Amino acid sequence: MAETLDDLLDNLAHRQETGQFVKQVDWDAVRERLVNDDEATRLLLAMDEAGGEPALVQNEGALRFFDTAPEASKIPHRKSLCYDEEARLNRKKNPPTGDVVTAAEKLGAHLLGEEDYLLLQSVGDFDLKCSCLLATPAGVRKLGGAVFGDKRFGRAFIYHNTADCYYASRGYRLKVEIN
Numbered sequence: 261m262a263e264t265l266d267d268l269l270d271n272l273a274h275r276q277e278t279g280q281f282v283k284q285v286d287w288d289a290v291r292e293r294l295v296n297d298d299e300a301t302r303l304l305l306a307m308d309e310a311g312g313e314p315a316l317v318q319n320e321g322a323l324r325f326f327d328t329a330p331e332a333s334k335i336p337h338r339k340s341l342c343y344d345e346e347a348r349l350n351r352k353k354n355p356p357t358g359d360v361v362t363a364a365e366k367l368g369a370h371l372l373g374e375e376d377y378l379l380l381q382s383v384g385d386f387d388l389k390c391s392c393l394l395a396t397p398a399g400v401r402k403l404g405g406a407v408f409g410d411k412r413f414g415r416a417f418i419y420h421n422t423a424d425c426y427y428a429s430r431g432y433r434l435k436v437e438i439n
Contacts, residue, residue, distance in 0.1 A: 262308040265294060265301055271308055275315040275328065281383055282316050290316070293323060293438050303369050303436045311335045312434060317380060323438040326372060326380050332431030333390035338363070339431045343393060343406035347423035360393045360432040369434040371395040374418050376435055377409045381416035390429040394418070 262268035269291055276285055294301050304325060307314040312327035312335050333339040342348050344361040364371050372380065373395040380386060391410040400407060406423040408430060409416055 262305055265291075265305075268301070268305055268308055269294070272304075272314065272316060272325075275313065279315055279328065279384060281328070282318065285316060290323060297438055299368065300436050300438045303367065303434075306367055307369070307434055307436070310337070312338075314436065317383060321439070324376075325436045325438075326376065327433040327435075328380070328384070328386065330386060330388075331390045332387055332392040332433050333429050335431055339390075340426050340428050341393075341432070342426045343396060343401070343423035347406070351424040356426045364432070364434055367434065369436060372433045372435050374407065374409070377418070377433070378416055380433070381409075381411050385411055387411050390431060391419070391427075393430060393432045396423070 262271050269287065273287055276282065304314050307327055311329055313329045314325045315328040316323060317326050318324040327335065329335050340356055341363065342351065342356050342359050344359045348355050348359045360371060371394060377394055387410045391408045393406060393408045396406045400420065401423060404422055405420050407418055407420050409418045
């Protein structure tokens, strides 16, 4: 777990070298951008500390860091949550202790959306045993739904469910974007 910016950069560089992420990274330029963005550094440190294993998945223009832990539901405190506070409050029996939208907002981060999730799955194998709640389009949410994804049979799938559903095998992933 990273405690300082130097520790975080070491962790990020190690993940880049050992993973299937962006290989050609100018870490001096990344360091400069992070040093000048206290909020992004705080978020990345929090993601790393929580076990999300942030990694740089895109460095064209904006730097885009995603949680890259192998299974979203194995990241502590990121499972057994419904989609948002409205869904949690509307659940009549056995409401969960929280929701993913509020958890992400409290941290100041964003949930991965469908395109983000497909990008992540294109560079590696994630959520092979669990699923991952994703930022849900307003039209789907208005109708009571939420979307989630996983990877099975060598490809990523995006599904739907009601927003109040929650499972121990369904987590969520965060992203940080630095312009």
